[in-house]
Amino acid sequence: xxxxLDNAATxxxxxxxxxxxxxxxxxxIGSNPGRSGHHLSVEAGxxxxxxxxxxxxxxxxxxxxxxxxxxxxxxxxxIVLQGLLKPGDNVITTSLEHNSVMxxxxxxxxxxxxxxxxxxxxxxxxxxxxxxxxxxxSNTKLIITTHASxxxxxxxxxxxxxxxxAEYNIPYCVDSAQTAGILDIDVQKSHIDILCFTGHKxxxxxxxxxxxxxxxxxxxxxxxxxxxxxxSRSEFEIQPDFxxxxxxxGTLNTIGIAGLYAGVKFITDIGINEIRxxxxxxxxRFINGISDLNKIxxxxxxxxEDRVAVSSFNIKDLLPSDVSLSFDENYGxxxxxxxxxxxxxxxxxxxxxxxxxxxxxxxxxxxEDVDTVIKAIYELSNK
Amino acid sequence: xxxxLDNAATxxxxxxxxxxxxxxxxxxIGSNPGRSGHHLSVEAGxxxxxxxxxxxxxxxxxxxxxxxxxxxxxxxxxIVLQGLLKPGDNVITTSLEHNSVMxxxxxxxxxxxxxxxxxxxxxxxxxxxxxxxxxxxSNTKLIITTHASxxxxxxxxxxxxxxxxAEYNIPYCVDSAQTAGILDIDVQKSHIDILCFTGHKxxxxxxxxxxxxxxxxxxxxxxxxxxxxxxSRSEFEIQPDFxxxxxxxGTLNTIGIAGLYAGVKFITDIGINEIRxxxxxxxxRFINGISDLNKIxxxxxxxxEDRVAVSSFNIKDLLPSDVSLSFDENYGxxxxxxxxxxxxxxxxxxxxxxxxxxxxxxxxxxxEDVDTVIKAIYELSNK
Numbered sequence: 001x002x003x004x005l006d007n008a009a010t011x012x013x014x015x016x017x018x019x020x021x022x023x024x025x026x027x028x029i030g031s032n033p034g035r036s037g038h039h040l041s042v043e044a045g046x047x048x049x050x051x052x053x054x055x056x057x058x059x060x061x062x063x064x065x066x067x068x069x070x071x072x073x074x075x076x077x078x079i080v081l082q083g084l085l086k087p088g089d090n091v092i093t094t095s096l097e098h099n100s101v102m103x104x105x106x107x108x109x110x111x112x113x114x115x116x117x118x119x120x121x122x123x124x125x126x127x128x129x130x131x132x133x134x135x136x137x138s139n140t141k142l143i144i145t146t147h148a149s150x151x152x153x154x155x156x157x158x159x160x161x162x163x164x165x166a167e168y169n170i171p172y173c174v175d176s177a178q179t180a181g182i183l184d185i186d187v188q189k190s191h192i193d194i195l196c197f198t199g200h201k202x203x204x205x206x207x208x209x210x211x212x213x214x215x216x217x218x219x220x221x222x223x224x225x226x227x228x229x230x231x232s233r234s235e236f237e238i239q240p241d242f243x244x245x246x247x248x249x250g251t252l253n254t255i256g257i258a259g260l261y262a263g264v265k266f267i268t269d270i271g272i273n274e275i276r277x278x279x280x281x282x283x284x285r286f287i288n289g290i291s292d293l294n295k296i297x298x299x300x301x302x303x304x305e306d307r308v309a310v311s312s313f314n315i316k317d318l319l320p321s322d323v324s325l326s327f328d329e330n331y332g333x334x335x336x337x338x339x340x341x342x343x344x345x346x347x348x349x350x351x352x353x354x355x356x357x358x359x360x361x362x363x364x365x366x367x368e369d370v371d372t373v374i375k376a377i378y379e380l381s382n383k
Numbered sequence: 384x385x386x387x388l389d390n391a392a393t394x395x396x397x398x399x400x401x402x403x404x405x406x407x408x409x410x411x412i413g414s415n416p417g418r419s420g421h422h423l424s425v426e427a428g429x430x431x432x433x434x435x436x437x438x439x440x441x442x443x444x445x446x447x448x449x450x451x452x453x454x455x456x457x458x459x460x461x462i463v464l465q466g467l468l469k470p471g472d473n474v475i476t477t478s479l480e481h482n483s484v485m486x487x488x489x490x491x492x493x494x495x496x497x498x499x500x501x502x503x504x505x506x507x508x509x510x511x512x513x514x515x516x517x518x519x520x521s522n523t524k525l526i527i528t529t530h531a532s533x534x535x536x537x538x539x540x541x542x543x544x545x546x547x548x549a550e551y552n553i554p555y556c557v558d559s560a561q562t563a564g565i566l567d568i569d570v571q572k573s574h575i576d577i578l579c580f581t582g583h584k585x586x587x588x589x590x591x592x593x594x595x596x597x598x599x600x601x602x603x604x605x606x607x608x609x610x611x612x613x614x615s616r617s618e619f620e621i622q623p624d625f626x627x628x629x630x631x632x633g634t635l636n637t638i639g640i641a642g643l644y645a646g647v648k649f650i651t652d653i654g655i656n657e658i659r660x661x662x663x664x665x666x667x668r669f670i671n672g673i674s675d676l677n678k679i680x681x682x683x684x685x686x687x688e689d690r691v692a693v694s695s696f697n698i699k700d701l702l703p704s705d706v707s708l709s710f711d712e713n714y715g716x717x718x719x720x721x722x723x724x725x726x727x728x729x730x731x732x733x734x735x736x737x738x739x740x741x742x743x744x745x746x747x748x749x750x751e752d753v754d755t756v757i758k759a760i761y762e763l764s765n766k
Contacts, residue, residue, distance in 0.1 A: 004413075006421065010634065012413035019409050026402050030387075030395035032590070036719035037704070038389065038711045071454040071591070074611035074633025099620065100633060103610035106620045200634060207415065208454070208591045208636025225608065227486035228457035229724030235736050237482065237489045237726060250457025250483060251393065251583060253591025253636060321420070328421045336419035341612030343620060353618050 003333045003369045007362030008150050008178060008310050008340075010200045010207055014263065018204055021262035025255045033254055034231035044254050051261040052244070058264055058272075059195060060186035061213055068212045068244035069252055073177040074100040075225075076196035076212035079247055080173050081105060081144070083222035087112030089141040094118045094126060094156070095348045096149040099341045101175055114139070117344075124152030124300050124349045129160040136168050143172045147179040151345040151358065152300035153283075153310035155183065162191030171218060177201060178308055181267050182276055193218055199256065202275075204263030209256040212247060219243050226250065275363050279309035282361040282370050286311060289374035295381040299349050299356060312349070312356035315381045320357045323380060327357075331376045335359050386716045386752045390745030391533050391561060391693050391723075393583045393590055397646065401587055404645035408638045416637055417614035427637050434644040435627075441647055441655075442578060443569035444596055451595045451627035452635055456560040457483040458608075459579035459595040462630055463556050464488060464527070466605035470495030472524040477501045477509060477539070478731045479532040482724045484558060497522070500727075507535030507683050507732045512543040519551050526555045530562040534728040534741065535683035536666075536693035538566065545574030554601060560584060561691055564650050565659055576601055582639065585658075587646030592639040595630060602626050609633065658746050662692035665744040665753050669694060672757035678764040682732050682739060695732070695739035698764045703740045706763060710740075714759045718742050 004012050025047065033044035052064035061067065070076045081104040085091055091108075093101060095117050109115050116135050121127050132143070143165045148155045158174055165172035173194035176185060181202030187195055192213075199209025214222065220241070227239045228249030240246055267275060284304050290296050295316040301307055315323055320337035327333040338355040339346050346352040359373060387395050408430065416427035435447035444450065453459045464487040468474055474491075476484060478500050492498050499518050504510050515526070526548045531538045541557055548555035556577035559568060564585030570578055575596075582592025597605065603624070610622045611632030623629055650658060667687050673679050678699040684690055698706055703720035710716035721738040722729050729735040742756060 002423070004423070006414065006419050006424070009415040009418045009424070010413070014409060014413070019406060022405065022409075023402060026397060026405075026589070030393070030397070031389065031717070032392040035392045035724075036389050036717070037707060037721075038717035038719070040385070040387070040717055041389070041392070041719075071458075071636060072633035075454075075609060078609040078611065078632075098612060099617070100611035102620045103612070103622050103632070107610045107622065198634070206409070206636075206638045207634050208639050210633075226457060226461040227490045228461065228483035229481060229486070231724065234482065234722040234724050235726050237485045239486050239490065249461075249486070250455035250593075251581065251590050253454060253589075253639065255589045256591050256636065256639065324420060334414070334419070334421035334423055336421070336424075338420075339617040341418075341614065341617050343618050 001332050003372055005333055005335050005359045005361065005365065005369065005373060008201065008358065008360035009336055011202065011204055011362045013364055014204050014206070015266040017262040017266055018206065018259045022206065022255050022259040025258040032251055047258050047261065048252060048254060051257045054261060054264045054268065055211065058268065059213060060188050066213055066216065066243055068247040069257060070210045070212055070247070071208055071253065072210040073175060073196050073198035076210055077101055077175060078104050079212060079225045080194050080196065080222060081108060082225055084142055084171070085113050088139060090114040090116060090137050090139045092116045092118065092132065092135055092140060092143045094145050095120050096124060096126070096154065096345045097146055097342070098150055098175070098177065099343070100177070101144060101146070102344055120348050122349055124149055124154045124345065126154065126156045129157050129164065132161060132164050136170065140170055143170055144175065146175045147183065148308045149345055150178050150310065151312050151340050151342050151356065152349060153307040154300055155306055155308060158192065159190040166191040178310065181272065182279065182308055184272055187213060199260040199263070203260060204266055205260030206256045208253045209260045214243060219246060224249070278363055279361050280304055282365055283307065283309040283311060285367065285370045286359065286374065289370065290377050293377065293381055296377065299351065309361040311359045314351070314356055315377065318380065320355050323357045326380060327376055331372060333373050333376060384715050386755055388716055388718050388742045388744065388748065388752065388756060391584070391741065391743030392719055394585065394587055394745045396747055397587050397589070398649040400645040400649055401589065401642045405589065405638050405642040408641040415634055430641050430644065431635060431637060434640045437644060437647045437651065438594065441651065442596060443571050449596055449599065449626055451630040452640060453593045453595055453630070454591055454636065455593040456558060456579050456581035459593055460484055460558060461487050462595060462608045463577050463579065463605060464491060465608060467525055467554070468496050471522060473497040473499060473520050473522045475499045475501065475515065475518055475523060475526045477528050478503050479507060479509070479537065479728045480529055480725070481533055481558070481560065482726070483560070484527060484529070485727050503731050505732055507532055507537045507728065509537065509539045512540050512547065515544060515547050519553065523553055526553055527558065529558045530566065531691045532728055533561050533693065534695050534723050534725050534739065535732060536690040537683055538689055538691060541575065542573040549574040561693065564655065565662065565691055567655055570596060582643040582646070586643060587649055588643030589639045591636045592643045597626060602629060607632070661746055662744050663687055665748055666690065666692040666694060668750065668753045669742065669757065672753065673760050676761065676764055679760065682734065692744040694742045697734070697739055698760065701763065703738050706740045709763055710759055714755060716756050716759060
C-alpha cells in the first residue's frame with residue numbers, strides 16, 4: 001500500500017475527470033488549436049478558451065484573455081522577472097522564495113539588477129508587512145512574493161502587501177504554486193497585478209501546465225521570453241504584442257490544458273473552501289499527533305489558519321533523507337526530504353544544508369493516512 | 384466522417400500505446416521526477432530517462448543526457464538562438480524558415496545580431512549548398528536551417544550543410560519539427576551540433592513535449608532561457624551548468640514525456656523507413672492525382688524523394704481559406720490554409736500574403752483519404 005504525502009511536489013491522484021478529459025481530447029479532437037481553422041482545430045481552441053475562462057473565474061479575473069498558458073510556474077515567473085526588470089531596477093522579495101524565483105533573481109542580480117530580500121522569521125513567517133514601505137525605493141520596479149512557502153506552508157499576507165504595492169504604483173507579482181486551488185485568490189481584492197500559477201498542484205491538472213495573469217496594459221512593459229509562431233498575425237516576422245499570444249509561442253500543451261480544465265472544474269464543483277477545510281483538518285490532526293513527541297522539531301507557524309497543509313519537521317539525530325527512506329521502505333509513505341529547491345527558506349528557518357522532512361497533504365488523503373504517518377514517526381523517533 | 388490531413392500541425396490520431404502510456408502514468412505513478420526520491424518519484428525519473436534514451440538512439444546520440452526536454456520545438460529554438468548569439472554575431476539561415484526561427488532572429492536582429500538569409504528558389508528548394516562558404520564570415524557563430532519546409536515539404540541537404548559548418552568549426556543547428564520520426568536523422572553523420580525537435584508531430588507524442596540535443600561542451604556557450612528549481616544542486620541559488628538540468632527548470636511535462644516514449648517506441652517498432660515509405664506512397668498518389676488539373680498550382684519539388692509528405696497547392700481563382708472551408712464543410716477533410724506561420728517561405732514561393740492550401744499526410748492516412756481529397760479538388764476546381 002502506498003500513502004502519497006508529496007502533494008506539494010505534485011498532487012496525486014488526479015480526479016478521474018482529469019484523466020477522462022485528456023483521453024477525450026486524445027480520442028476525439030487531437031488537433032492544434034488556433035492554427036488551422038478546421039472544425040477540430042476550432043474545437044481545440046474552444047477547450048483552451050474555456051480553460052482560460054474557468055481559471056479567470058477562479059481568480060477573479062474579468063477578462064479570460066489576460067491569462068497566458070505556460071508550461072509551469074517557473075516558466076511564468078521567468079517571463080515576468082526577465083521580461084520586466086532591467087539593469088538598475090530594484091526588486092523586493094522575501095527570504096522564503098523557491099528557486100523558481102531566487103535563481104532568476106540571482107541571474108538578474110549578476111546583470112545589474114538590485115535585490116532587496118525581506119528576511120522572514122525563524123518560524124518561517126513574514127512578520128512585518130509595513131516594513132515594505134521603508135524598503136521601497138525610487139527604482140523599485142517589482143514586488144514579488146510567494147503566496148505560501150513550499151517548505152513551512154506559511155501563508156503570506158498578500159492582500160496587505162498588494163495594498164502597499166498599489167499605493168506606490170509598483171507591480172505586485174504573486175507566486176501561487178502552493179496555493180492556487182487551495183486558497184481563495186482574487187486578483188482584484190488582493191491588488192495582484194501578476195499571478196503566476198502551476199497547473200499540476202492544487203489545480204489538479206497534469207504536469208506540463210501553468211499560466212500567467214497580467215493586469216491590463218502591464219504586458220506592454222513585459223518582453224516575451226520566447227518568440228515564434230502563435231497562429232496569429234502570421235504575416236509578420238515580429239512577435240504579436242497582445243495578450244495572450246505575446247507569451248504563447250509554439251504549440252500549446254493542449255491535452256494538458258484539457259486536463260487542467262477538468263481539474264479546476266473539480267475544485268469549483270466541490271468548493272475551494274471545502275478543499276481547504278479538509279486539508280486543514282488533516283494538517284491539524286497531524287500536528288496535534290506529533291507535537292508532543294520529544295524528539296520532534298516542527299517548523300512553521302503554530303496557527304493552522306496561517307498555513308497550507310505542508311509540514312516540515314525533523315527527528316533529532318536522524319537525517320531527513322534517512323527518515324524519508326524509512327517512510328518509503330517500511331511504511332509505503334511517500335514524502336520529500338531535503339531542501340525542496342528552496343535553500344533560502346531553509347536558511348531562514350535554520351535547517352540548511354540538510355533540510356527537513358516535508359509532508360504535504362492533499363484533498364485525497366484520509367485520516368488513516370495521517371494516523372499511519374504519525375505512527376511511523378513515533379516508531380522512528382523511539383528507535 | 385473526418386479525414387485528418389493536417390499532420391504537419393500535429394499528428395493525429397496518436398498510436399493507442401501513447402494514450403495507454405499516459406493513462407498508466409496517471410494511474411500508477413503520477414509523481415514528480417527527480418524531486419523527491421521516493422519510489423514513485425524514482426519511477427517517474429526512470430520514464431524520463433528511458434525517453435531520453437530512446438530518442439538518443441533514434442537520433443544517433445551516444446549520451447542520452449545530452450538531450451534536454453522542452454515544451455516544443457519553439458522553446459528549444461529560443462534556447463539556442465537567444466542563448467548562443469550576442470550582439471555583433473552573424474547567423475546564417477534560409478528563407479524557408481518557420482516563424483519559430485524567424486521571429487527570434489528578427490528580435491535578435493533588433494538587438495544588433497546580423498542575419499544572413501539564404502534565398503531559396505521559387506519552387507522552395509535550397510539550391511546551392513556551396514554558396515554557404517561564401518557567406519561565412521569571421522563573426523558567423525551559428526548556421527541554422529530547417530530540415531524540411533512546413534510549407535512545401537522540401538528537404539534541405541543537412542548533411543552537406545553540416546559538413547561545411549564543421550569545416551569552419553561553426554555550430555550547426557537543425558530544426559527537425561517536420562522530420563523527426565519521419566526521416567532518418569543521425570547527428571554524427573550529418574554533423575548536427577544542435578538538434579531541436581518537437582514531440583507531437585512525427586514522433587507521435589502529445590502536444591507540450593519537445594527537446595533539444597546539444598553536442599558535448601557546446602552547452603557552455605549557451606545560456607539558459609529560464610532559471611529555477613531543477614531538483615539538483617538545490618543548495619545553490621544559481622542555475623546548474625550541466626546538461627540536461629541547465630535547460631530543465633521547473634516541473635517537466637512528465638505525463639507527456641511518458642506518451643512521447645510510447646510514440647518513439649511505435650516508430651522504432653515499425654521502422655522509420657516504413658513510415659517514410661507509406662507517407663511517400665500517399666504523397667505520390669496525391670500529386671499524380673491532381674497535377675494534370677488545369678486550375679491547380681502545385682508548389683515544391685517535383686521529386687518525391689526531395690520532400691516530406693506535405694503538399695502546398697492553390698486552385699486558381701479560389702482563396703485558400705475558402706478551399707479549406709469547403710473541404711471541411713462538404714467533405715470532412717481537415718487541412719490548413721494560409722501562411723502556416725512561415726511568411727518568409729511563402730514570400731519565397733510567391734504565395735504571400737494569401738498563402739496556400741496545405742495537405743499533410745501521416746502514417747495513419749489511407750489510399751481512400753487520398754482519393755477523397757483528389758475528388759474534392761476535382762469538384763472544387765471544376766465549379
